[in-house]
Amino acid sequence: MVQTNSLDSKPTPINPFDLKAYLAERRAQVEAALDQALALRYPETLYEAMRYSLLAGGKRLRPILCLASCELVGGSPGVAIPTACALEMIHTMSLIHDDLPAMDNDDYRRGRLTNHKVYGEGVSILAGDALLTYAFEHVATQTQGATPERVLRVIAGLGKAVGGEGLVGGQIVDLASEGNPDVTLETLNYIHNHKTAALLEISVTSGAILAGASEAELDTLRQYAQRIGLAFQIVDDILDITSTPETLGKSVGKDITAQKVTYPSLWGLEESRCQAEQLIEAAKASLAGFGELRRPLLAIADYIVARTY
Amino acid sequence: MVQTNSLDSKPTPINPFDLKAYLAERRAQVEAALDQALALRYPETLYEAMRYSLLAGGKRLRPILCLASCELVGGSPGVAIPTACALEMIHTMSLIHDDLPAMDNDDYRRGRLTNHKVYGEGVSILAGDALLTYAFEHVATQTQGATPERVLRVIAGLGKAVGGEGLVGGQIVDLASEGNPDVTLETLNYIHNHKTAALLEISVTSGAILAGASEAELDTLRQYAQRIGLAFQIVDDILDITSTPETLGKSVGKDITAQKVTYPSLWGLEESRCQAEQLIEAAKASLAGFGELRRPLLAIADYIVARTY
Numbered sequence: 333m334v335q336t337n338s339l340d341s342k343p344t345p346i347n348p349f350d351l352k353a354y355l356a357e358r359r360a361q362v363e364a365a366l367d368q369a370l371a372l373r374y375p376e377t378l379y380e381a382m383r384y385s386l387l388a389g390g391k392r393l394r395p396i397l398c399l400a401s402c403e404l405v406g407g408s409p410g411v412a413i414p415t416a417c418a419l420e421m422i423h424t425m426s427l428i429h430d431d432l433p434a435m436d437n438d439d440y441r442r443g444r445l446t447n448h449k450v451y452g453e454g455v456s457i458l459a460g461d462a463l464l465t466y467a468f469e470h471v472a473t474q475t476q477g478a479t480p481e482r483v484l485r486v487i488a489g490l491g492k493a494v495g496g497e498g499l500v501g502g503q504i505v506d507l508a509s510e511g512n513p514d515v516t517l518e519t520l521n522y523i524h525n526h527k528t529a530a531l532l533e534i535s536v537t538s539g540a541i542l543a544g545a546s547e548a549e550l551d552t553l554r555q556y557a558q559r560i561g562l563a564f565q566i567v568d569d570i571l572d573i574t575s576t577p578e579t580l581g582k583s584v585g586k587d588i589t590a591q592k593v594t595y596p597s598l599w600g601l602e603e604s605r606c607q608a609e610q611l612i613e614a615a616k617a618s619l620a621g622f623g624e625l626r627r628p629l630l631a632i633a634d635y636i637v638a639r640t641y
Numbered sequence: 642m643v644q645t646n647s648l649d650s651k652p653t654p655i656n657p658f659d660l661k662a663y664l665a666e667r668r669a670q671v672e673a674a675l676d677q678a679l680a681l682r683y684p685e686t687l688y689e690a691m692r693y694s695l696l697a698g699g700k701r702l703r704p705i706l707c708l709a710s711c712e713l714v715g716g717s718p719g720v721a722i723p724t725a726c727a728l729e730m731i732h733t734m735s736l737i738h739d740d741l742p743a744m745d746n747d748d749y750r751r752g753r754l755t756n757h758k759v760y761g762e763g764v765s766i767l768a769g770d771a772l773l774t775y776a777f778e779h780v781a782t783q784t785q786g787a788t789p790e791r792v793l794r795v796i797a798g799l800g801k802a803v804g805g806e807g808l809v810g811g812q813i814v815d816l817a818s819e820g821n822p823d824v825t826l827e828t829l830n831y832i833h834n835h836k837t838a839a840l841l842e843i844s845v846t847s848g849a850i851l852a853g854a855s856e857a858e859l860d861t862l863r864q865y866a867q868r869i870g871l872a873f874q875i876v877d878d879i880l881d882i883t884s885t886p887e888t889l890g891k892s893v894g895k896d897i898t899a900q901k902v903t904y905p906s907l908w909g910l911e912e913s914r915c916q917a918e919q920l921i922e923a924a925k926a927s928l929a930g931f932g933e934l935r936r937p938l939l940a941i942a943d944y945i946v947a948r949t950y
Binding site: 500505 | 773793809
């Protein structure tokens with residue numbers, strides 16, 4: 333990206349990467365693909381409930397990471413679009429189920445009523461189940477331009493990131509830790525490595541797997557993902573304290589109300605910000621071996637921590 | 642199978658297929674594979690909840706159909722064992738979620754307290770999510786001896802059988818129809834074709850897909866499966882009226898209490914039995930082109946309708 337300086341006819345590279353434009357373009361691409369992947373059909377209640385949460389906006393960070401990592405290792409983003417959609421379906425399923433009264437009991441999400449407040453608990457549980465199922469089906473049936481071996485590897489990776497060794501495992505430990513003021517840093521790390529970082533990791537690696545990345549490239553991407561994943565969670569904990577429902581689109585102050593141990597409650601706000609920044613720097617450093625194409629992933633890393641200011 | 646007649650030294654073929662022994666052997670094989678597939682690990686609460694329902698007995702009809710259809714077309718059952726386990730994980734997930742207070746609100750299943758009565762609703766929702774996820778992961782990572790294309794086709798088929806076009810779609814329409822005395826036969830068929838028959842269909846076809854069945858063979862197996870699937874549901878409706886909680890291991894009379902339209906409520910008990918028997922005969926007839934190896938599938942078809950007497 334190059335801008336013309338009005339006082340000088342020579343172009344000056346003052347804005348090496350326009351993240352805002354990049355994210356907007358990618359987000360539009362993902363929104364369109366999601367809308368198409370999950371068209372309204374019979375039984376409408378189910379598809380309306382699925383679409384209500386799936387198409388409720390959001391940053392689409394996971395799909396965008398998937399597409400960016402696919403391009404990073406020389407793939408065409410088209411090969412990763414079904415997986416990008418699947419990542420968002422899985423993420424949405426986890427939000428719908430987490431918001432249920434039997435779990436976090438949240439009334440608002442992304443500035444709107446949560447799924448079960450609109451459709452009732454039974455439909456919400458089923459909408460989550462259908463989104464989770466459809467994620468796997470969509471990758472299996474819609475991926476084009478990758479070998480079946482790579483598609484299977486992505487499906488296996490998605491499964492690991494969601495099940496007992498991933499998201500669900502993290503959520504179980506999170507539920508069990510609520511109201512316990514003696515939760516250790518080790519447990520807190522377990523919760524977030526599984527509840528948040530695991531899905532971010534497969535978001536980053538899946539796009540690269542489909543594009544045929546080497547094992548060394550995948551190791552590097554895994555490092556990057558783990559670091560931004562933890563930073564992301566620290567930032568989320570900070571925002572729960574410092575943000576407003578208007579800015580965040582969901583309830584704030586929940587962690588304190590629920591007496592949850594969080595990074596800020598263990599480290600304080602300043603140290604938490606500092607840790608997040610260090611993680612982001614380390615994440616960016618791990619990509620040093622890649623060339624120009626790493627710019628989106630560098631910018632996304634910065635963007636994650638920038639949300640706290 | 643040949644038995645010796647004690648009055649005559651010549652063996653007489655009086656028992657051409659010992660279904661009881663076949664089912665017992667297969668069931669033991671499936672139980673062992675399930676136990677191994679889902680070993681207890683951290684976080685224990687989650688795995689205990691998953692294992693509580695997954696290893697609670699049951700007929701293991703879906704896995705056994707999968708293994709039998711694999712052998713029918715000349716495959717070794719080993720290739721289908723991970724898929725057989727996945728089918729039972731999916732079936733178990735659907736039972737756990739269906740039993741929740743927000744759905745059918747059942748306290749007993751297979752003679753024991755339902756999952757959420759033991760572990761609480763939050764853990765039960767998550768245990769179902771993890772079982773569903775693990776089903777796909779298990780097929781993707783554990784299937785040996787089949788091409789990746791076939792494994793992907795099975796994963797796609799499982800997805801279709803579970804999501805909005807399968808199990809979940811059927812359950813949504815079922816929930817919406819409860820207490821409505823004007824439910825038509827068409828809607829009732831929709832519910833059961835999706836809630837029950839779809840998973841039975843992929844149970845039968847998946848084993849054959851992994852073994853490399855032709856499209857014509859798969860069409861035939863699909864016919865068989867659709868017929869036993871509908872018969873199975875008619876029989877379930879009959880048993881809800883005629884059986885006891887002790888025999889069935891779950892509550893009975895629920896359909897009448899919930900004012901559900903069922904096959905017996907539309908047709909009466911006698912006509913329902915008659916329809917189930919006709920479906921079973923048609924199912925068996927559709928396998929005419931297969932040889933000796935079809936005997937387990939013939940016997941299983943008979944077994945489904947025999948449960949009503």
